[in-house]
Amino acid sequence: MKTVHTVSDLREAVDAYRQQGKRIALVPTMGNLHAGHLALVHDARERADIVITSIFVNPLQFGPNEDLDSYPRTLAEDQNRLADAGNDLVFAPSAREVYPNGIEYHTHVTVPAITELHCGASRPGHFTGVATVVTILFNMVRPDLAIFGEKDFQQLAVIRKLTRDLCLPIEIIGMPTFRESDGLAMSSRNNYLTDAERHKAIRLYEMLCETAERIKEGRRDFSTLSNEAIKTLDQEGFHPDYFNIVNSDSLEPAAYDDHNITILGAAWLGRTRLIDNVSLRLDPETD
Structure with missing residues (x-):
């Protein structure tokens, strides 16, 4: 399994896969991977020839009093788990690679109406951060399909809508919530x-x-x-x-x-x- 940190290295790898006629799946994550994430990778493995997992703690989706600084970053452990799960490529960019001019000057993607409900009502701007980074990742990776967990049900709905509205040629797949033995949703x-x-x-x-x-x-x-x-x-x-x-x-x-x-x-x-x-x-x- 290979890990890349820059868009240029990512695109070089993706171009090589495309030249071989490979079908590419993307599993976007913020790292600190658990069995639920790995289940998404296993499912992607069944649906595509190449599985790319992104690991990026997106500052744009964290509010001012949320846990951006303390959010666990465990890249080495994540790489080992992904290699065992059959992942092909890890894309682990820096914030500067994703937002080269800083998030305050970066174009934002806003999905109207649906983002103002539920989590959007209590976390203003959160889904703009999600929609923006997912759109960026989609354009960087150019996958045929992308897989998300249904635990974040509203997030999945937002991503489905932005994909339809922006005419992105990507199949969005939602996977059932992966739970602990007592039923607690993995997070x-x-x-x-x-x-x-x-x-x-x-x-x-x-x-x-x-x-x-x-x-x-x-x-x-x-x-x-x-x-x-x-x-x-x-x-x-x-x-x-x-x-x-x-x-x-x-x-x-x-x-x-x-x-x-x-x-x-x-x-x-x-x-x-x-x-x-x-x-x-x-x-x-x-x-």
């Missing part, structure tokens, strides 16, 4: 949890599942269900950010007759912000 930020918090963290996923069951049983008072979940999480020591029941496609609040529904949840536990989601499809004939 690099789980390392911030204390032992006691780690034991409690599963309650967010459990609350999402419990709410999904109530909807399957026939409840459609979505606002009340959301408020009940927020109250329960608050009582159990979380600081809920949001708990929203939405249409899976638009991410707007779910309507009574919607059949594709996603429940999005975000909550702080200590200094760790957890996000997760559960999707369900309701049978219109039995609804």
Whole structure:
């Protein structure tokens, strides 16, 4: 497996793959890789001839009081894990390589409407950072397909929209959330949890599942269900950010007759912000 740090070296490698007629998959990451990331690489391996994983902690998607400086950077360990997973090329650029004139002077990509909801409401500018860096990576790597985890459900929706709107010839694939044995969604930020918090963290996923069951049983008072979940999480020591029941496609609040529904949840536990989601499809004939 090869690692490159510059766009010129990346393009030289990609051009060689293209000349060989290879199909290229991109797995964008911020590093500190866990089994969920490696599952994306394994899936990419099944879909393409060449798998490129990018490792870049993107400063543009971190707010002023967020964990940019403390975000774990583990390139050597990540390289070993990726080599074992069958990855072909690691692209690990510096911030200067991605934003040569500084982020304040760089062109930004803004996806309207959908980025103003949920995580976008509590993290202003976050999805502009995501959309900008993903567009840059797409143009640097020029992949045939790119794979993202569904844990970041809103992020995936944003990337799908920008790819459609900008007519980018890239297939976007979402992979189911990879979970720990007790159901907790895998995340690099789980390392911030204390032992006691780690034991409690599963309650967010459990609350999402419990709410999904109530909807399957026939409840459609979505606002009340959301408020009940927020109250329960608050009582159990979380600081809920949001708990929203939405249409899976638009991410707007779910309507009574919607059949594709996603429940999005975000909550702080200590200094760790957890996000997760559960999707369900309701049978219109039995609804």
